[in-house]
Amino acid sequence: MDRVKFILDENEMPDKWYNILADLPTPLAPPLNPATEEPISPADLEPLFPKELIKQEVSTERYIDIPKEIQEIYKIWRPAPLYRAKRLEQALDTPARIYYKYEGVSPAGSHKPNTSIPQAYYNMKEGTERITTETGAGQWGSALSFACNYFDIECKVYMVRSSYYQKPYRKSLINLWGANVIPSPSTETEFGKKVLEEFPDTTGSLGIAIGEAVEDAATHDNTKYALGSVLNHVMLHQTIIGLEAQKQMEMAEDYPDIVIGCCGGGSNLAGVSFPYIKDKIEGKHDPRIIAVEPSACPTLNEGKFEYDYGDTGKMTPLLKMYTLGYDFIPPAIHAGGLRYHGCAPTVSELVAEKLMEATSYHQQEVFEAGVTFARTEGFAPAPESTHAIKCAIDEARKCKETGEEKTILFNLSGHGHFDMASYDKYFSGELTNE
Amino acid sequence: MDRVKFILDENEMPDKWYNILADLPTPLAPPLNPATEEPISPADLEPLFPKELIKQEVSTERYIDIPKEIQEIYKIWRPAPLYRAKRLEQALDTPARIYYKYEGVSPAGSHKPNTSIPQAYYNMKEGTERITTETGAGQWGSALSFACNYFDIECKVYMVRSSYYQKPYRKSLINLWGANVIPSPSTETEFGKKVLEEFPDTTGSLGIAIGEAVEDAATHDNTKYALGSVLNHVMLHQTIIGLEAQKQMEMAEDYPDIVIGCCGGGSNLAGVSFPYIKDKIEGKHDPRIIAVEPSACPTLNEGKFEYDYGDTGKMTPLLKMYTLGYDFIPPAIHAGGLRYHGCAPTVSELVAEKLMEATSYHQQEVFEAGVTFARTEGFAPAPESTHAIKCAIDEARKCKETGEEKTILFNLSGHGHFDMASYDKYFSGELTNE
Numbered sequence: 102m103d104r105v106k107f108i109l110d111e112n113e114m115p116d117k118w119y120n121i122l123a124d125l126p127t128p129l130a131p132p133l134n135p136a137t138e139e140p141i142s143p144a145d146l147e148p149l150f151p152k153e154l155i156k157q158e159v160s161t162e163r164y165i166d167i168p169k170e171i172q173e174i175y176k177i178w179r180p181a182p183l184y185r186a187k188r189l190e191q192a193l194d195t196p197a198r199i200y201y202k203y204e205g206v207s208p209a210g211s212h213k214p215n216t217s218i219p220q221a222y223y224n225m226k227e228g229t230e231r232i233t234t235e236t237g238a239g240q241w242g243s244a245l246s247f248a249c250n251y252f253d254i255e256c257k258v259y260m261v262r263s264s265y266y267q268k269p270y271r272k273s274l275i276n277l278w279g280a281n282v283i284p285s286p287s288t289e290t291e292f293g294k295k296v297l298e299e300f301p302d303t304t305g306s307l308g309i310a311i312g313e314a315v316e317d318a319a320t321h322d323n324t325k326y327a328l329g330s331v332l333n334h335v336m337l338h339q340t341i342i343g344l345e346a347q348k349q350m351e352m353a354e355d356y357p358d359i360v361i362g363c364c365g366g367g368s369n370l371a372g373v374s375f376p377y378i379k380d381k382i383e384g385k386h387d388p389r390i391i392a393v394e395p396s397a398c399p400t401l402n403e404g405k406f407e408y409d410y411g412d413t414g415k416m417t418p419l420l421k422m423y424t425l426g427y428d429f430i431p432p433a434i435h436a437g438g439l440r441y442h443g444c445a446p447t448v449s450e451l452v453a454e455k456l457m458e459a460t461s462y463h464q465q466e467v468f469e470a471g472v473t474f475a476r477t478e479g480f481a482p483a484p485e486s487t488h489a490i491k492c493a494i495d496e497a498r499k500c501k502e503t504g505e506e507k508t509i510l511f512n513l514s515g516h517g518h519f520d521m522a523s524y525d526k527y528f529s530g531e532l533t534n535e
Numbered sequence: 536m537d538r539v540k541f542i543l544d545e546n547e548m549p550d551k552w553y554n555i556l557a558d559l560p561t562p563l564a565p566p567l568n569p570a571t572e573e574p575i576s577p578a579d580l581e582p583l584f585p586k587e588l589i590k591q592e593v594s595t596e597r598y599i600d601i602p603k604e605i606q607e608i609y610k611i612w613r614p615a616p617l618y619r620a621k622r623l624e625q626a627l628d629t630p631a632r633i634y635y636k637y638e639g640v641s642p643a644g645s646h647k648p649n650t651s652i653p654q655a656y657y658n659m660k661e662g663t664e665r666i667t668t669e670t671g672a673g674q675w676g677s678a679l680s681f682a683c684n685y686f687d688i689e690c691k692v693y694m695v696r697s698s699y700y701q702k703p704y705r706k707s708l709i710n711l712w713g714a715n716v717i718p719s720p721s722t723e724t725e726f727g728k729k730v731l732e733e734f735p736d737t738t739g740s741l742g743i744a745i746g747e748a749v750e751d752a753a754t755h756d757n758t759k760y761a762l763g764s765v766l767n768h769v770m771l772h773q774t775i776i777g778l779e780a781q782k783q784m785e786m787a788e789d790y791p792d793i794v795i796g797c798c799g800g801g802s803n804l805a806g807v808s809f810p811y812i813k814d815k816i817e818g819k820h821d822p823r824i825i826a827v828e829p830s831a832c833p834t835l836n837e838g839k840f841e842y843d844y845g846d847t848g849k850m851t852p853l854l855k856m857y858t859l860g861y862d863f864i865p866p867a868i869h870a871g872g873l874r875y876h877g878c879a880p881t882v883s884e885l886v887a888e889k890l891m892e893a894t895s896y897h898q899q900e901v902f903e904a905g906v907t908f909a910r911t912e913g914f915a916p917a918p919e920s921t922h923a924i925k926c927a928i929d930e931a932r933k934c935k936e937t938g939e940e941k942t943i944l945f946n947l948s949g950h951g952h953f954d955m956a957s958y959d960k961y962f963s964g965e966l967t968n969e
Contacts, residue, residue, distance in 0.1 A: 104545060105545075105607065105610050105611065106545055106610055106611070108542060108544065108545070110542065111538060111539075111540055111542070173539065176539050176540055177539065177540070177618075177912070177913050178913075184611075188685075206640065208909075208913035208914050208915070210952070247913060250910050251622075269955075270704070270952075270955035270956070273955035273956070273958050273959050274915060274952075274955060276958070276959075276962055277906065277909050277910075277915055277955075277958055278909065278910060279910065472711065475642075475711050475712065476684050476711075476712060476713065478611070479611050479612075479642035479681060480642050481642070481708060481711055516952075518644070518704075518708075518950075518952035518953065519952065519955075521703075521704035521707035521708060521711075521953075522704070522707070524707050524710070524711055525707050525710075528707075528710055
């Protein structure tokens with residue numbers, strides 16, 4: 102019987118994160134102060150982030166140690182399993198070998214705790230008593246709530262209005278771990294009030310929610326802000342996904358020709374792919390790396406690579422990244438975690454340097470892929486993750502046409518247990534096709 | 536750093552189930568024909584079950600091979616992890632060592648696929664084209680839907696009305712795997728219609744839903760019935776939980792003084808505990824085995840040990856078991872999976888012979904225990920599983936008083952991702968305290 106699951110022992114879990122900044126062919130353009138448009142210094146970020154995270158944000162060390170306390174919490178769900186998708190392969194009748202790394206095993210149900218735990222940890226070490234954040238689909242909000250609970254830090258989550266109502270039980274999960282969650286835009290910040298005055302019926306967006314969370318942190322004592330994607334330190338923490346996957350692919354005596362991740366802010370894609378990008382830059386291997394976006398928010402596919410604000414309120418530093426414009430508000434698709442106007446500067450740079458490709462899909466075809474996956478591999482995927490599944494299925498189908506036995510690896514970033522209302526809409530034919 | 540997670544390799548997964556019928560001090564009283572009240576023959580069960588399951592139902596072989604095809608599907612989520620609950624221990628400041636086996640890692644989110652997969656498999660082997668069943672909380676219904684999907688068998692689920700509305704997304708999950716689910720009592724069976732005429736506002740019960748599913752199977756071509764608990768073959772399949780746990784407790788170099796499971800029909804409790812009951816009967820060890828019931832449905836605690844029907848419609852064979860009466864309808868507590876008037880004959884016999892104890896808790900205290908667990912160990916538990924958690928916490932607190940360093944093992948039978956509305960009620964103070 103062939104092995105379908107590749108499991109690392111707790112002791113084989115990587116004890117360092119991989120930092121892509123050590124290996125980028127071109128250094129990243131510096132973030133700019135939103136007021137002066139001059140490069141910002143690490144000290145400029147101190148009102149929002151603890152010093153250790155700022156240090157990681159700008160570090161060019163290739164490997165950064167994972168503190169023992171963080172490793173211990175990671176071990177609640179890590180190392181995460183790598184699966185060979187044999188039943189999916191059979192259903193597609195493809196000669197391709199499809200593997201997926203499954204991050205839905207974390208208590209919060211996605212890859213997000215890989216960074217929420219270190220972020221809360223470093224905040225705790227530096228005495229932070231309260232953290233604010235935004236959340237799209239609620240995966241980041243629940244992950245930060247989970248992490249803050251462990252370190253006894255108060256947590257306030259601004260949840261994009263459309264997701265708040267589409268995914269009612271994500272907020273219950275946030276409550277279960279003790280955080281406070283409200284729909285954004287809200288009347289609790291000046292920026293939120295301003296948006297609501299102008300657009301009372303807005304579905305909200307990650308850009309707006311970030312603006313509110315940043316304003317809240319900047320205007321409250323002993324409060325920091327945490328971001329679930331985009332920034333370099335977030336990508337860094339997520340590389341544990343790919344570092345584990347590399348060990349597991351070795352167990353499988355295989356190496357991916359194609360590595361796939363869905364892409365909103367870019368963190369799960371970075372997590373699974375950056376260690377492979379390293380192999381590529383070093384000339385050891387040449388896998389294709391594919392970022393999969395929703396057609397409704399095609400940042401890498403159709404955006405411009407230029408300096409832009411991370412939020413709609415223009416309070417964050419300007420980052421050089423692919424962007425659809427800081428005031429872009431995407432349709433309220435069910436993959437709430439992919440509704441972001443920008444993309445991580447590291448991922449953007451890799452796309453610009455053609456070390457990474459980008460593609461996009463419409464909403465109905467990704468749900469169709471999600472159902473195919475659930476009915477073959479069993480797990481119910483998050484709407485975000487179905488984008489990666491759809492791309493993996495398409496690549497496997499191409500292999501059927503050409504007869505090529507390619508090895509495909511994708512990241513199944515989370516389960517869809519809190520997205521069942523979206524599946525209901527798909528089955529009832531009510532799903533729009535942005 | 537102490538190990539918090541004990542993981543078996545895929546190749547260490549047990550390849551046999553353990554059959555308690557080989558070791559019971561007294562043989563079970565035979566099931567009786569509901570019409571004649573005479574012992575039934577295996578052939579009498581053939582309208583409802585495939586022959587191989589009937590064979591397992593009456594077998595006294597100590598170990599029964601798990602077919603390779605079933606092992607391959609089990610390996611999607613098995614071996615399931617065993618955790619040392621170190622953060623819970625710290626929070627309780629107890630000298631006890633608490634371990635839990637986590638069955639929520641299955642695609643359906645509970646232990647139920649351990650038996651739905653073999654049940655669907657043996658049905659497929661014998662040409663069954665359609666299977667009917669009942670479900671309480673929806674865990675069994677989703678597990679059977681998941682299994683029938685793999686073997687291309689049509690599946691119809693009668694879901695207890697109160698759960699159908701309390702847990703809307705359980706039915707979405709059932710749909711995702713392609714089964715048809717309706718609230719019970721329904722107008723699709725004669726028995727359902729009769730109940731609705733008499734009690735139009737009934738919350739339903741497992742007993743009623745079983746009656747409907749059995750009637751449906753008995754009156755449709757090439758249709759069999761599947762039960763998610765109670766029967767011997769179901770207990771048999773679930774023993775993989777305890778067989779794995781025994782290997783993992785060996786890895787931990789520990790042995791439980793107390794083994795705990797929540798108890799409705801008895802299957803998850805049987806699964807974790809029967810291999811330990813064997814140790815007890817053989818005189819190798821003497822762990823306490825504790826069945827935890829809801830106070831609202833205290834079958835083992837307050838029922839009578841006598842012959843009774845498995846369903847409210849009096850269509851099933853009479854089983855000798857602890858029962859609150861076939862027409863008992865418990866309050867609509869949120870642990871829908873524990874709302875059953877009877878209990879497995881094997882579990883009942885073990886309680887009668889004092890090889891197993893029973894206790895019970897009210898609804899609010901088990902939710903409180905569930906929140907404590909989520910805030911220490913991370914995972915959001917199903918309301919059923921919180922009963923086992925509450926008992927483990929109480930036993931650990933006793934250890935704090937006495938200073939005893941007992942080893943406690945409980946089964947975390949499932950996650951609570953589809954039970955968030957129940958947690959919402961707990962937090963808002965709307966939870967009743969049956």
